[in-house]
Amino acid sequence: MTESLDHHRLSAWRAYIEASQRLFTRLEDDLRDASGLSFADYHVLVLLAEVPGHRLRMGELAGRLVFSPSRLTYQISSMQRRGLVARQPCPEDGRGSEAVLTAAGLLALREAAPHHLHSVRTHLMDDLDDAEVACLNRIFTRLGRRLQGAEKVSTAPRDN
Template structure:
Protein backbone atom coordinates (compact mmCIF):
# COMPACT_ATOMS: atom_id res chain seq x y z
CA UNK A 1 0.00 0.00 0.00
CA UNK A 2 1.19 3.51 -0.81
CA UNK A 3 2.16 5.67 2.15
CA UNK A 4 -0.21 8.54 2.94
CA UNK A 5 0.84 12.15 2.66
CA UNK A 6 1.61 13.94 5.91
CA UNK A 7 -0.73 16.79 6.88
CA UNK A 8 1.50 19.49 5.45
CA UNK A 9 1.87 17.80 2.07
CA UNK A 10 -1.81 16.88 1.94
CA UNK A 11 -2.75 20.51 2.65
CA UNK A 12 -0.33 21.67 -0.07
CA UNK A 13 -1.74 19.14 -2.55
CA UNK A 14 -5.35 20.12 -1.88
CA UNK A 15 -4.57 23.85 -1.98
CA UNK A 16 -2.77 23.35 -5.31
CA UNK A 17 -5.60 21.32 -6.86
CA UNK A 18 -8.40 23.63 -5.75
CA UNK A 19 -6.60 26.90 -6.51
CA UNK A 20 -5.24 25.73 -9.87
CA UNK A 21 -8.70 24.59 -10.98
CA UNK A 22 -10.24 27.88 -9.88
CA UNK A 23 -7.46 29.84 -11.58
CA UNK A 24 -7.76 27.91 -14.85
CA UNK A 25 -11.56 28.31 -14.84
CA UNK A 26 -11.29 32.06 -14.17
CA UNK A 27 -8.65 32.58 -16.86
CA UNK A 28 -10.69 30.62 -19.41
CA UNK A 29 -13.91 32.44 -18.49
CA UNK A 30 -12.17 35.79 -18.92
CA UNK A 31 -10.60 34.69 -22.22
CA UNK A 32 -13.92 33.50 -23.62
CA UNK A 33 -15.70 36.69 -22.50
CA UNK A 34 -13.05 38.96 -24.04
CA UNK A 35 -12.20 37.05 -27.22
CA UNK A 36 -14.47 34.02 -27.66
CA UNK A 37 -11.31 31.86 -27.57
CA UNK A 38 -10.89 28.83 -25.38
CA UNK A 39 -7.68 28.40 -23.42
CA UNK A 40 -6.69 25.66 -25.89
CA UNK A 41 -7.35 28.00 -28.85
CA UNK A 42 -5.19 30.69 -27.26
CA UNK A 43 -2.37 28.27 -26.46
CA UNK A 44 -2.32 26.97 -30.05
CA UNK A 45 -2.20 30.53 -31.39
CA UNK A 46 0.66 31.48 -29.03
CA UNK A 47 2.73 28.41 -29.90
CA UNK A 48 2.25 28.93 -33.63
CA UNK A 49 3.01 32.65 -33.39
CA UNK A 50 6.34 31.87 -31.70
CA UNK A 51 7.34 29.05 -34.09
CA UNK A 52 9.64 29.58 -37.08
CA UNK A 53 7.46 30.44 -40.06
CA UNK A 54 4.46 30.40 -37.68
CA UNK A 55 4.02 26.69 -38.33
CA UNK A 56 4.56 23.47 -36.38
CA UNK A 57 4.32 19.80 -37.22
CA UNK A 58 1.14 18.35 -35.78
CA UNK A 59 3.08 15.86 -33.63
CA UNK A 60 5.28 18.61 -32.18
CA UNK A 61 2.25 20.79 -31.49
CA UNK A 62 0.42 17.90 -29.80
CA UNK A 63 3.45 17.25 -27.61
CA UNK A 64 3.78 20.91 -26.59
CA UNK A 65 0.06 21.13 -25.78
CA UNK A 66 0.06 17.71 -24.07
CA UNK A 67 -2.78 16.64 -26.39
CA UNK A 68 -3.42 13.24 -27.91
CA UNK A 69 -3.23 13.20 -31.72
CA UNK A 70 -7.02 12.85 -31.96
CA UNK A 71 -7.62 15.75 -29.58
CA UNK A 72 -5.23 17.94 -31.58
CA UNK A 73 -6.93 16.97 -34.85
CA UNK A 74 -10.28 18.02 -33.37
CA UNK A 75 -8.79 21.26 -32.01
CA UNK A 76 -7.14 22.22 -35.29
CA UNK A 77 -10.27 21.31 -37.30
CA UNK A 78 -12.35 23.59 -35.07
CA UNK A 79 -9.85 26.43 -35.45
CA UNK A 80 -9.63 25.86 -39.24
CA UNK A 81 -13.39 26.35 -39.55
CA UNK A 82 -12.99 29.74 -37.86
CA UNK A 83 -10.08 30.70 -40.13
CA UNK A 84 -7.53 30.89 -37.30
CA UNK A 85 -5.18 28.18 -38.59
CA UNK A 86 -4.60 26.14 -41.73
CA UNK A 87 -3.38 22.59 -42.02
CA UNK A 88 -0.79 21.97 -44.72
CA UNK A 89 1.48 19.11 -45.78
CA UNK A 90 5.00 19.29 -44.35
CA UNK A 91 7.36 20.63 -47.02
CA UNK A 92 10.12 18.22 -45.88
CA UNK A 93 7.93 15.14 -45.39
CA UNK A 94 4.65 14.88 -47.30
CA UNK A 95 3.44 12.11 -44.95
CA UNK A 96 3.16 14.58 -42.08
CA UNK A 97 1.22 17.80 -41.78
CA UNK A 98 1.68 21.14 -40.10
CA UNK A 99 -0.60 23.59 -38.38
CA UNK A 100 -0.02 27.07 -39.78
CA UNK A 101 -1.11 30.36 -38.23
CA UNK A 102 -3.28 32.44 -40.56
CA UNK A 103 -3.37 36.23 -40.72
CA UNK A 104 -6.79 36.09 -39.05
CA UNK A 105 -5.37 33.88 -36.31
CA UNK A 106 -2.50 36.28 -35.67
CA UNK A 107 -4.90 39.24 -35.54
CA UNK A 108 -7.17 37.36 -33.13
CA UNK A 109 -4.19 36.57 -30.90
CA UNK A 110 -3.00 40.18 -30.94
CA UNK A 111 -6.47 41.39 -29.96
CA UNK A 112 -6.88 38.77 -27.20
CA UNK A 113 -3.39 39.00 -25.68
CA UNK A 114 -3.76 42.27 -23.72
CA UNK A 115 -7.01 41.08 -22.11
CA UNK A 116 -5.53 37.69 -21.29
CA UNK A 117 -2.39 39.26 -19.84
CA UNK A 118 -4.55 41.51 -17.64
CA UNK A 119 -6.44 38.43 -16.40
CA UNK A 120 -3.19 36.55 -15.67
CA UNK A 121 -1.82 39.55 -13.78
CA UNK A 122 -5.05 40.15 -11.85
CA UNK A 123 -5.68 36.56 -10.84
CA UNK A 124 -2.11 35.35 -10.29
CA UNK A 125 0.99 37.41 -10.93
CA UNK A 126 0.13 40.64 -9.13
CA UNK A 127 -0.42 38.65 -5.93
CA UNK A 128 3.10 37.15 -5.97
CA UNK A 129 6.37 38.72 -4.90
CA UNK A 130 9.61 38.14 -6.83
CA UNK A 131 10.73 35.28 -4.56
CA UNK A 132 7.39 33.47 -5.02
CA UNK A 133 7.58 33.87 -8.80
CA UNK A 134 11.13 32.48 -8.79
CA UNK A 135 10.06 29.55 -6.58
CA UNK A 136 7.06 28.70 -8.78
CA UNK A 137 9.25 28.88 -11.87
CA UNK A 138 11.85 26.51 -10.36
CA UNK A 139 9.24 24.03 -9.14
CA UNK A 140 7.19 23.88 -12.34
CA UNK A 141 10.15 23.86 -14.70
CA UNK A 142 11.63 20.93 -12.75
CA UNK A 143 8.30 19.08 -12.68
CA UNK A 144 7.77 19.78 -16.38
CA UNK A 145 11.19 18.37 -17.30
CA UNK A 146 10.61 15.24 -15.21
CA UNK A 147 7.11 14.64 -16.56
CA UNK A 148 8.21 15.25 -20.17
CA UNK A 149 11.12 12.85 -19.75
CA UNK A 150 8.79 10.19 -18.33
CA UNK A 151 6.29 10.70 -21.14
CA UNK A 152 9.02 10.69 -23.80
CA UNK A 153 10.46 7.46 -22.37
CA UNK A 154 7.05 5.78 -22.54
CA UNK A 155 6.27 6.98 -26.09
CA UNK A 156 6.69 4.16 -28.57
CA UNK A 157 9.01 4.70 -31.54
CA UNK A 158 7.20 5.34 -34.80
CA UNK A 159 4.41 7.45 -33.34
CA UNK A 160 2.69 9.40 -36.10
CA UNK A 161 2.82 13.13 -36.84
CA UNK A 162 -0.56 13.02 -38.55
Protein backbone atom coordinates in the same frame (compact mmCIF):
# COMPACT_ATOMS: atom_id res chain seq x y z
CA MET B 1 0.47 -0.12 -0.41
CA THR B 2 1.65 3.45 -0.91
CA GLU B 3 2.30 5.50 2.20
CA SER B 4 -0.21 8.31 2.70
CA LEU B 5 0.79 11.96 2.69
CA ASP B 6 1.45 13.73 5.96
CA HIS B 7 -0.94 16.53 6.96
CA HIS B 8 1.20 19.35 5.50
CA ARG B 9 1.71 17.63 2.14
CA LEU B 10 -1.94 16.64 1.88
CA SER B 11 -2.98 20.20 2.69
CA ALA B 12 -0.55 21.58 0.08
CA TRP B 13 -1.80 19.09 -2.52
CA ARG B 14 -5.44 19.97 -1.96
CA ALA B 15 -4.72 23.71 -1.94
CA TYR B 16 -2.82 23.34 -5.22
CA ILE B 17 -5.56 21.30 -6.92
CA GLU B 18 -8.41 23.56 -5.84
CA ALA B 19 -6.63 26.86 -6.50
CA SER B 20 -5.19 25.74 -9.86
CA GLN B 21 -8.63 24.59 -11.04
CA ARG B 22 -10.20 27.88 -9.93
CA LEU B 23 -7.38 29.86 -11.59
CA PHE B 24 -7.64 27.96 -14.87
CA THR B 25 -11.42 28.35 -14.91
CA ARG B 26 -11.18 32.08 -14.20
CA LEU B 27 -8.51 32.63 -16.87
CA GLU B 28 -10.49 30.68 -19.44
CA ASP B 29 -13.75 32.47 -18.60
CA ASP B 30 -12.03 35.86 -18.90
CA LEU B 31 -10.42 34.85 -22.20
CA ARG B 32 -13.70 33.61 -23.66
CA ASP B 33 -15.55 36.74 -22.50
CA ALA B 34 -12.92 39.08 -24.00
CA SER B 35 -12.14 37.25 -27.23
CA GLY B 36 -14.32 34.20 -27.80
CA LEU B 37 -11.17 32.04 -27.67
CA SER B 38 -10.74 29.03 -25.44
CA PHE B 39 -7.52 28.55 -23.50
CA ALA B 40 -6.56 25.78 -25.96
CA ASP B 41 -7.23 28.10 -28.92
CA TYR B 42 -5.04 30.77 -27.36
CA HIS B 43 -2.21 28.36 -26.58
CA VAL B 44 -2.20 27.04 -30.17
CA LEU B 45 -2.11 30.59 -31.53
CA VAL B 46 0.76 31.57 -29.20
CA LEU B 47 2.84 28.53 -30.11
CA LEU B 48 2.35 29.09 -33.84
CA ALA B 49 3.05 32.83 -33.57
CA GLU B 50 6.37 32.15 -31.81
CA VAL B 51 7.93 29.89 -34.47
CA PRO B 52 9.51 30.90 -37.79
CA GLY B 53 7.01 30.67 -40.61
CA HIS B 54 4.14 30.41 -38.09
CA ARG B 55 3.87 26.67 -38.71
CA LEU B 56 4.48 23.48 -36.75
CA ARG B 57 4.18 19.79 -37.56
CA MET B 58 1.08 18.35 -35.93
CA GLY B 59 3.11 15.89 -33.82
CA GLU B 60 5.36 18.62 -32.46
CA LEU B 61 2.39 20.85 -31.72
CA ALA B 62 0.62 17.99 -29.90
CA GLY B 63 3.73 17.42 -27.79
CA ARG B 64 4.05 21.09 -26.86
CA LEU B 65 0.36 21.33 -25.95
CA VAL B 66 0.44 17.96 -24.15
CA PHE B 67 -2.48 16.83 -26.33
CA SER B 68 -3.16 13.39 -27.74
CA PRO B 69 -3.10 13.26 -31.55
CA SER B 70 -6.88 12.89 -31.68
CA ARG B 71 -7.43 15.83 -29.34
CA LEU B 72 -5.11 17.99 -31.47
CA THR B 73 -6.92 16.95 -34.66
CA TYR B 74 -10.22 18.00 -33.09
CA GLN B 75 -8.72 21.29 -31.83
CA ILE B 76 -7.13 22.21 -35.17
CA SER B 77 -10.29 21.25 -37.09
CA SER B 78 -12.34 23.55 -34.87
CA MET B 79 -9.88 26.40 -35.31
CA GLN B 80 -9.67 25.75 -39.05
CA ARG B 81 -13.45 26.12 -39.41
CA ARG B 82 -13.14 29.54 -37.75
CA GLY B 83 -10.29 30.58 -40.04
CA LEU B 84 -7.69 30.85 -37.25
CA VAL B 85 -5.35 28.18 -38.62
CA ALA B 86 -4.87 26.16 -41.77
CA ARG B 87 -3.68 22.59 -42.09
CA GLN B 88 -1.17 21.99 -44.85
CA PRO B 89 1.07 19.13 -45.99
CA CYS B 90 4.65 19.27 -44.68
CA PRO B 91 6.86 20.75 -47.38
CA GLU B 92 9.82 18.50 -46.38
CA ASP B 93 8.25 15.08 -46.80
CA GLY B 94 4.60 15.47 -47.75
CA ARG B 95 3.57 12.61 -45.45
CA GLY B 96 2.76 14.64 -42.37
CA SER B 97 0.84 17.84 -41.97
CA GLU B 98 1.42 21.16 -40.30
CA ALA B 99 -0.79 23.62 -38.50
CA VAL B 100 -0.26 27.09 -39.95
CA LEU B 101 -1.29 30.38 -38.35
CA THR B 102 -3.54 32.45 -40.62
CA ALA B 103 -3.73 36.24 -40.76
CA ALA B 104 -7.09 36.00 -38.96
CA GLY B 105 -5.50 33.84 -36.26
CA LEU B 106 -2.67 36.30 -35.75
CA LEU B 107 -5.16 39.15 -35.50
CA ALA B 108 -7.27 37.20 -32.99
CA LEU B 109 -4.15 36.56 -30.91
CA ARG B 110 -3.09 40.21 -31.00
CA GLU B 111 -6.55 41.32 -29.91
CA ALA B 112 -6.84 38.70 -27.14
CA ALA B 113 -3.32 39.03 -25.70
CA PRO B 114 -3.74 42.29 -23.74
CA HIS B 115 -6.95 41.01 -22.11
CA HIS B 116 -5.37 37.66 -21.27
CA LEU B 117 -2.26 39.31 -19.86
CA HIS B 118 -4.45 41.51 -17.67
CA SER B 119 -6.30 38.44 -16.41
CA VAL B 120 -3.05 36.56 -15.66
CA ARG B 121 -1.69 39.58 -13.79
CA THR B 122 -4.93 40.19 -11.88
CA HIS B 123 -5.60 36.61 -10.84
CA LEU B 124 -2.04 35.40 -10.25
CA MET B 125 1.09 37.42 -10.88
CA ASP B 126 0.24 40.70 -9.14
CA ASP B 127 -0.40 38.78 -5.91
CA LEU B 128 3.11 37.25 -5.87
CA ASP B 129 6.39 38.81 -4.83
CA ASP B 130 9.62 38.21 -6.76
CA ALA B 131 10.72 35.36 -4.48
CA GLU B 132 7.39 33.56 -4.94
CA VAL B 133 7.56 33.95 -8.72
CA ALA B 134 11.11 32.56 -8.71
CA CYS B 135 9.99 29.66 -6.51
CA LEU B 136 7.04 28.81 -8.80
CA ASN B 137 9.32 28.98 -11.81
CA ARG B 138 11.84 26.61 -10.22
CA ILE B 139 9.21 24.15 -9.04
CA PHE B 140 7.23 23.92 -12.27
CA THR B 141 10.26 23.98 -14.55
CA ARG B 142 11.76 21.06 -12.63
CA LEU B 143 8.44 19.22 -12.43
CA GLY B 144 7.75 19.80 -16.13
CA ARG B 145 11.15 18.40 -17.13
CA ARG B 146 10.71 15.36 -14.91
CA LEU B 147 7.22 14.64 -16.22
CA GLN B 148 8.31 15.15 -19.82
CA GLY B 149 11.12 12.67 -19.24
CA ALA B 150 8.66 10.22 -17.67
CA GLU B 151 6.38 10.51 -20.71
CA LYS B 152 9.27 9.63 -23.02
CA VAL B 153 10.16 6.62 -20.88
CA SER B 154 6.56 5.40 -20.62
CA THR B 155 5.94 5.70 -24.36
CA ALA B 156 9.24 4.13 -25.44
CA PRO B 157 8.90 0.72 -27.09
CA ARG B 158 9.58 -2.16 -24.70
CA ASP B 159 11.68 -5.19 -25.51
CA ASN B 160 9.78 -8.43 -25.06
